[in-house]
Amino acid sequence: LADGEGFLLTGRLSLDTHPWLADHAVWGSVILPGTAFVELAVRAGDQVGCDVLEELTLQAPLVLPEHGGAQMQIHVSAPDADGTGRRTFTLSSRVQNGAGDESWVRHADGVLARGAARPDFELAQWPPAGAEPAETDDLYEVLDGLGMGYGPVFQGLTAAWRLGESVYADIALPEGHASAARDFGLHPALLDACLHALALGGLGGTVGVGRLPFSWTGVTLHAAGAEALRVHVARKGTDGIRLEIADTSGAPVATVDALALRTVSAEQVRVAEAAHLDSLFGIEWSSVTVARGDGAPSRRWAVLGRDELGLASSTGAVVAEYAGLAALREALSAGEPAFDVVFAHLPGTGDDGVAGTVHSAVQGALGTVQEWLADERLADTPLVWLTSGAVTTVPGGAVADLAGGAVRGLLRSAQSEHPVRFVLVDLDGDPASVRALPA
Template identity: 50%
Template structure:
């Protein structure tokens, strides 16, 4: 019993707590005339009905800029010193809440797949459809409060047909003398590749199913905490050295994916599939991508993927 609380409610609450802890309680005197029913054994399904309201972007042309038409990049400006461009953006967990669904430990860390998205958009602007290389140098941590300013700087053409690119950020309310941090750099090229794969038969004939049920709990135990958008890996198979996987964004994020070349959460889930057949020792370690090469995109706005992944080294996949 508790002072100043309803005795019947407190008594029944105590009985309920005993019940869920395995103590046998006779409920018949309380529920005379009632009947016992079974609770459903499936996991309760949660469905969001909140409207995803994008952050408003003003008329950037009044500042001598052009709209970038990309959710992570607010504006674009042609450089005056060389034949290059600068993209600018502003991020926060309020304007881009999906960023908060990618955490390493207790920090919100911009995913490596996000840098791929930024370079793909930058390459489109200068006619470079391929990322020859991309290396992350410093993690881009998104603050829990406040906002970040972002710049993606594309340099002049180099030989043979390459352009350098780099990604910088700075806390919005930082002092003017605080320098920008370079998080990633790379090279863009004009190379026009063609798809070297075909996944029309699904799943591939002879592929054996892999268990994906405990994947996200294992990742969380290893320090990678994914929100709903980043938990897109729905099924996996293995055939020879290839791992196949199906990726699907939650229904409320499908329209969001159409605004991106390839939503970072979708590509991240594709990379997660590379660990489905790892040994228990490997599964206990959290891996995040930091280096890329030979990236080409052939279709945009996808919310469902069929994936083929192959390990080419202990810590490298294609």
């Protein structure tokens, strides 16, 4: 590395190269499981002589695209100067798709260390004496209802028992996938299935709430390549979970000293997905033929401010002018019937400069929108906001009206909450555009 000691590990993940990852869906989106981040970090530790994943904290989920893949990087720092051999690391990705490479997103960071302790458990007696069988037949239906859509590869919990506040479970990869375990330290689908025991309750968590791993502490891999597991899941402290994982003979495979989980919502997943998918979308305008009726429109129109665009003269409509929204509301209070459409447009730019004009335009529009939504008499009247040159309809074209563009952004947000109450119209200066407004 040009900027000092350390290591950079790189790779690529996709649903083409790792199709089994498609079986890990959260709220309908394929999310790289937290256990895969653990596997990557442990592998990085092997590379630099660290046998303990001392800490791993997840910062952002990785939503895998349906097409293309994710370029991965793990940056491992130089060892600490105190001689302990501890190293920090970060794990990042960027999506690669037909639209080009996206920005890098940091998904996790943590600490690798040396000096793994010998395991202090074994699970040879199975199930443990006194453990009571737990019902697991509908486990994955329950998890699906919580937004955790696990496919066959991740449906590895086959039996479980309760003993006090602990849960013991059998975990196995499905037939046809077991041989893949030898390619991993601990197959992420196996480790993920160990966490499904949490849905059986009794571990200090909330039954009926979907949760995903957030931070891992003290992860040690004692043996690699296991195809089936026995796991003991117990509460650690107030909110933590401890996992003791063994193979089918009871010999230790892995230890997770503490695991913290957080609830996950559909909105959080959508935000993470949008971070990668926004670049796939762009605004593209298409010409359409507008059917124009004969004669002047019969609807009643009003304008906030002066009719500087010549709505009345260009369309033949009867247009009432009001100094502002307050004047319009006063007229309604005095008995004026509601209008079919009310038009608003930006005042002149003034002498505030570009930044000042944008600020004042957005603040003025915000006040108008808030007042408009607060008056129930206007609920059935669309507010049509007119701009000119605030958008460009050709690739590479320049936006002439920056203040209008900013106001359109504000109003698009209002449209998302009140889709039928606001209409955005950008005019190009051609009188024919004004004449087309009735249609």
